[in-house]
Amino acid sequence: IRPERLIKQDLVKKLQSKGIELNGKENKKELVTNLETELYKEMKYTKSEQEKVEILVNITNSQTKR
Structure with missing residues (x-):
């Protein structure tokens, strides 16, 4: 994320929309770091969920071939 393009209020x-509580003392850099961390967690979760779906599809496909 390019912090210079983001407004602190945004x-x-x-x-806050992601459920992260703030104390109001964070500077812009800390907010960007927190957001990047949260986005990374979401991306990791999404990837994990996609892998689970792929495994289920593979299992289902292998069972229908029998």
């Missing part, structure tokens, strides 16, 4: 809103 960062705060985005983090």
Whole structure:
């Protein structure tokens, strides 16, 4: 994320929408770091869920071939 393109208020809103509590003392860099961390977690979760779906599809496909 390019912090220079983001407004602090937008960062705060985005983090709050994701359930992240803030104390109001965070600077813009800390907010960007928090948002990047949260997005990474979401991406990791999404990837994990996609892998589970692929495994289920493979199992289902192998069973129908029998």
